[in-house]
Amino acid sequence: MDETPVLEMKGITKTYPGVRALDNVDFVVHRGEVHALVGENGAGKSTLMKILAGAQPMDSGEIRINGELVHITSPQKAMDLGVSIIYQEFNLVPYLNAAENIFLGREPRGILPGIIDFRTMYAEAQKCIDALGVKLNVHTPINRLSVAQQQMVEVAKATSRNSSIIAMDEPSATLTEHELQNLFGLIRSLKAKGVSIIYISHRLEEIFEIADRVTVLRDGKLVGTKPIAETDRDEIIRMMVGRELKEKIPKQTAKRGSPALTVKGLSRKGVLHDINLNVHQGEVLGIAGLVGAGRTELARAIFGADPIDAGEIWLNGTRVQIRSPKDAIRYGIGLVTEDRKSLGLILTMVVRENVSLANLGSLTRLGFVNRREEKKIATKFIEDLMIKTPSTEQQVHNLSGGTQQKVVLAKWLFTKSRVMIFDEPTRGIDVGSKVEIYQLMNRLAANGVAIIMISSELPEILGMSDRILVMHEGRIVGELSRDEATQEKIMHLATGGQ
Ligand SMILES: Nc1ncnc2c1ncn2[C@@H]1O[C@H](COP(=O)(O)OP(=O)(O)OP(=O)(O)O)[C@@H](O)[C@H]1O
Ligand SMILES: [Mg+2]
Structure with a gap:
């Protein structure tokens, strides 16, 4: 040899x-x-x-x-x-x-x-x-x-x-x-x-x-x-x-409040068909399905990133019109995407600027951004999420792939959204940091935030969701409670089984 x-x-x-x-x-x-x-x-x-x-x-x-x-x-x-x-x-x-x-x-x-x-x-x-x-x-x-x-x-x-x-x-x-x-x-x-x-x-x-x-x-x-x-x-x-790590998913069930987001009859030709769902304050609604089932498209439609052909979106009992991500952000909806390039980050800006990107208003007085405050906030997120960067002033494209994903998270957490949509939140995130992200979701839910979590990782869906919707070919084909859900049941529905 x-x-x-x-x-x-x-x-x-x-x-x-x-x-x-x-x-x-x-x-x-x-x-x-x-x-x-x-x-x-x-x-x-x-x-x-x-x-x-x-x-x-x-x-x-x-x-x-x-x-x-x-x-x-x-x-x-x-x-x-x-x-x-x-x-x-x-x-x-x-x-x-x-x-x-x-x-x-x-x-x-x-x-x-x-x-x-x-x-x-x-x-x-x-x-x-x-x-x-x-x-x-x-x-x-x-x-x-x-x-x-x-x-x-x-x-x-x-x-x-x-x-x-x-x-x-x-x-x-x-x-x-x-x-x-x-x-x-x-x-x-x-x-x-x-x-x-x-x-x-x-x-x-x-x-x-x-x-x-x-x-x-x-x-x-x-x-x-x-x-x-x-x-x-x-x-x-x-x-x-470099240490012992318990990989368990640290789910804490929060108190379920009133419906925060309701979607009625949402359709987009050829992509989404008559989607009805609602998610309550403090609830984590998992959305499972195979790649291509329309989950990301659903998130984008709710967020105003893609146009819709029919359907209504209600927030806290009031019907709202969301025509662009700007509208969504104004109504308190956040979207953490798997695609860091398109909706996530501006890669040539530094960590500090990216964190405040979606919520600059809160830092601006008379047209001036309060840089010191901005830096303080970015520093806090760097610590909380263990973001591996030499400083708040590092350009995001110089960060490792998973670290960029954490900056996307920080950005949306800073907006203090009342409805958070997470699309594959732990993709590319290492095992240790995953647990931090789950804990963060627990904290958000405890504060009454309504969470929609799209994920292809079944252990994550089963571990973190209070309730699970399964999508197949642009439709919601089933709903499972936390107690009844199993990998087999989800896969059965996701592959088009009845
Ligand atoms: N062009 C660059 N300029 C400055 N720092 C950089 C650059 N490229 C990488 N780094 C830094 O080097 C370190 C290693 O990054 P690298 O991308 O190799 O990590 P990784 O192991 O691939 O991580 P991940 O699992 O997140 O992809 C990180 O701290 C990163 O921020
Ligand atoms: Mg890498």
Whole structure:
């Protein structure tokens, strides 16, 4: 057997202003293994991958590929060395189609110089996509694909290059169970061909299903590497957080008050059909369903982010007209979204500004924003939510993925909304911080806030909801009380069972 590791990263150190993102990290990947990389938000996982992919220079350290010292000075260099990476935030060009994205910059050429051989390109691209077991026409522009489909295009891009090392930064965050199993099938077949996969995820059950070894980072330092067969969930969590952690969902049932939000006959052509629901003060209403069932669309419709064709929205017994998110915010509705880019944050602004974004009015006197007060509030949220940032003045795009999600939360908490809609609130959030977010929901509910929580994680839905609605194909197909709900019942309804 060839024992030279396909990848050796040694003594990797990387410092950003105010942050030591990586501190003397060693990372070794063998040929044909699936190597999981885990750690809390901000531990340095994405940074290590960006260095490997030539997207960020390291301060010191060395990288060997197949035993040979290499200098990965650009993304192109990394690709030439057989390294592909699928980023947490995708890297696709929205107005090009899937095939053009897969072959971007290396389009197959015809006989005439400079002429792209489109026929070969589309055929090859479709072959790559089909091999993933996904239904997708490669002529479709990226901006018309779902997030899951876009991810499949990213995977196809990597496989079409015959890469020997493919790093996937939280590939599962946006996938349905079915798509996840497709991805795992694909990973297994790549592995059989000798390709090495680096797999980043906050969902430990996936790591036990797919990985051969796992490396844990904490605060930019290597904690250790273990064969998956020689470790267990508790040990990995201990390595990640550096202490014992009870992962239990800390639900506290609050006093249920009067109806806060009522939705009647809400419809949006082709998307939402006759939605009726109400949520009471102090109640957590869980909304379950498969990806694509219309849950996010429902949240956006209530919030005024998408137009509706029919339906009424009532707040505390009064009918209201919500035509835009601005109206919703004015009426005291908040929406924490899974999509940090579109409704969540302004990435080029600093943490302080993002926190106060949706509630600037409360900080403004005679047209001037009270900066000192703004800073005080941001500082408090940084402490409460354990937001990993060097200061209130850090630009949000410099924060790790999960940390950005926490800033979105802080922003909406500061608005003191009376109705909070959480769309996948713990997606990309590490195990320790998840518990903090649940506790925060408990506190909101205790203060009489009505909460709608959309989640694909059934333990979270079952653990935190007082009542559960299940959606399927744009309709509410069932309601379950906290006591009667089980994973099986939810899945039965979510997949269209009666
Ligand atoms: N461009 C940058 N400028 C400044 N700091 C940065 C930059 N990129 C990353 N950091 C910081 O480096 C640290 C490591 O971030 P990284 O994105 O590698 O974390 P992660 O382990 O991927 O976390 P997550 O699970 O949240 O995605 C964080 O403290 C982050 O804020
Ligand atoms: Mg990351």
